[in-house]
Amino acid sequence: MKRRDFIQMAGLGAGAMMLPFTGLGHEIDPAHMLMPLMDASQKKALADVALNTAKSLGASYTDVRIGRYLNQFVTTRERKVQGITNTESYGAGVRVIANGTWGFAASNDVTADGIKKTTERAVAIAKANSKFQKEPVKLAPTPSYGEISWKTPIVKNGFEVPIKDKVDLLLNANAKALEKGASFVNSIMFLVNEQKYFASSDGSYIDQDVHRTWPNFQVSMVDRQSGSFKTRSAFSAPVGMGYEYMDGKASDKIQGPGGVILYNNSYDIVEDAIMATEQAKEMIAARTVEPGKYDLVLEPSHLWLTIHESVGHPTELDRVLGYEANYAGTSFLTFDKWQSKKFKFGSDVVNIVADKTQIGSLGAVGYDDEGVKCKKWDIIKDGVLVNYQATRDQVSLLGQNESHGCSYSQSWEDVQFQRMANISLQPGKQQLTPDQMIAGVEKGIYIVKDGSFSIDQQRYNFQFGGVLFFEIKNGKIVGMLKDVAYQANTQEFWNSCVQVCDDRDYRLNGAFYDGKGQPGQANAVSHGSATARFNGVNVINTARTI
């Protein structure tokens, strides 16, 4: 299966949840996942083979990534286990600059001889491609960090939790949904562990252990009489945490507007499955929306995706430069807008930061995949575009001499390139709760959880759906709506942002498999926000008859 197909499948679109079975490495025994393959000194010795070989062949820069990528998926539907899959992908990728040009090669032969051959191929490819290179690659300087390590600060390693516990938890959630009358329920537990060792000719040897966790479900309600069906997905978030995310602590539960329970730093899947079933019934019976202009109150589990598509992607420097023109697209946030220092991307309350260090986020690492120490920086300040997201070979084009640390590769066998950092809307400075925000809205819709999404290749025009839509009339929620999607222009939309709730309401959500590049690669990234209000947004009705 090609990666893009996998990403599509893992997108968990309508209907049955599909299972990723291949494309992530070899299926292995789960017990094997807990055994280390090599210690840091052995990896350093192998890395030095790459660094020395490349140098002797004339490379001016080299980095090597020895990576072990572990995935576990437990999938169920109704009262059945559909699959338990454990995969491991292990190998090394070598990237060099020779004749001013990048070259990359990778192999699963992680021996001194294998790495030497891989390095020779990388140098040969760089030299072959240098015939077509117009300008030599220029890397921003980065300090030599010596031998260091970084770990996701997890409390419970999900891979150490017995599979039976995961199966029992998912089947319990399914059973509760079925007892409440759900027609169908699919649930899944994804666990990821990236064990990555990076070394470069700049003198850094970085050992990192990265964990991610994502529980998810889809509760479907079918009304045979009317022929209609609705699906309510889980209110969980994919997180850069361990299995402690499944603790469902009372202190992490939030009583939201419209009787909705939302989750912050941990998640109660059983409670959510019960709530999902009740809400799926309501979704079928909901009133169809009257198209027109509404003030939208967007909850963080919804707004993250709008931030991702309309802020995260257009501020990626490789898109601005045209490297993604043939696939993901370019960007409307051209250099002239940034250089003017007054391009009003959003209203004054719109402050958006990029942050690769945020605890619990999917994008948090100590160092990126080209050995740059991660940091936090402003992207939109008081509504004005102030910076982009860039890697070492791009940042000089901005007149900056320090990379933003945005280099990432999904595996040892894919070349690293610029990927999105966690991009988050900062909470408002005034004290404001979602209930208080809704109380000020005359005609509006409160939207919870991401749904359908689509945006053009330069990120001007977008359309978003959602999962739950509550009608707001004269400051109160009066019932549920369906067939809702909103369409806007990115700049107009962010300039219509009039309020953002305060930091008590700030939460992360995100994407496990954001796709980009050719061949396609996935990236995991979080987006935080508090509930925010956007005035006068165009809402369409999506009901059709076939």
Place this chain on the structure above:
Amino acid sequence: MAILSKDDAKKILEKVVGFSKSDGIEVTLNGNDGGNIRYARNSVSTAGESSNVSLSVQTYFGKKSGGASINEFDDASLEKVVRRAEELAQLAPENPEFMEPLGPQNYGTDPKTFIESTAKITPDYRAKSASNSIEPASKKDVTAAGFLEDSRGFSSLMNSKGLFAYSQSTGVDFTVTMRTNDGTGSGWVARNFNDVSKLDAAEASQIAIDKALQSRNAKAIEPGKYTVILEPNAAADLLGLMLAGMNARQADEGRSYLSKKGGGTKLGEKIVDERVNIYTDPWNEEVPVANWSDGGGGRFGGGGGGGGGQPRTKMDLIKNGVVSNLIYDRYWASQKNVEATSFPGNRIMAGGNASIEDMIKDTKKGVLVTRFWYIRAVDPQTLLYTGLTRDGTFYIENGKIKHPVKNFRFNESPIIMLNNLETLGKQMRVAGGFGGGSSLIPAMKIRDFTFSSLSDAV
């Protein structure tokens, strides 16, 4: 190592099956050599090659199954992977949807999926293709961004019931986006073949350059319902989403556009214009694909497969506008007492004789669409999708292209679209099928296509 002959693959598979101590075993052995080159800003950005052979084992005890895979092929490693799969099978919960493997099958003649010239593509060929695309662009003040990817591979499968299947394939995919340096025009072209001798990167690139130049300074026209002429790539994207949803189980369960109000499915019902004929055929000369299916995920279960080694046959999906087959995996077929349907490998829609030019001549007022972009489901019940036009959208008036137009966002269902069919044009091979195959899709003229807003994107 990546391409094993039928005999070599068979020897390894027989050895692995021989190691089995379980109730039964199914083994797949697949290999692929691939290469690619990517360019942007009129310069090569990345290039690489990869090679991989992998052996995957599924074993079962009763209704409990387990899998493991490996890429080492010495006897000890092969035996070890079988033992590991058996240990996992013993630990696994029972799968009530488990289906025993198939016995020996008759697959008929081998489709022509492997072409020697494609298998011999070199880094120099890729670099030359990129250069043939970049050079004419830079002469016209246009910037090229493109990607060429080629592969050669084999797939094989054997089980303990005596089934053996083997196939080889090659493929090449080429896409390029040409943007005028003033940022106001963009064109795109895509080519997909088993046989690289059919690919002319220079010729294809010229089409994208011409589109970029012609699409400069697009004018805005009001969104609304328009007659559209969809080039095959645009049509294929929406059709593909419709065909991917022809799963019988979901339809039976009431959660598909093919579910019927009050219960049951739309199998046997007319859902689109009677001129619509869509089928799959592994032996089609333009889009050949392996005549057997590896069953995909859940080989032993109901989770999407249960068809390891199932023969693919020529099969109608939509015949004269009527749903003629749904896809039943082996488990669901056993529940419904019907024949299981192998998962199709390609998709073919019958076309007509009209060229795009003929269709334009015949259009009083309409929009020509090169391609769609960022298509996402809005409502699975009506198959409503949203997305945008991109890289060459033109206004047609009185039989002629009048001027380029700004891109539109659409909200449309392929079912509604195929009910509003005006004319079918000539077929073209496009990338993307079902199980790794490609599609043969005609250009088509559609009335009342719903454009709901304008985009400033170029």
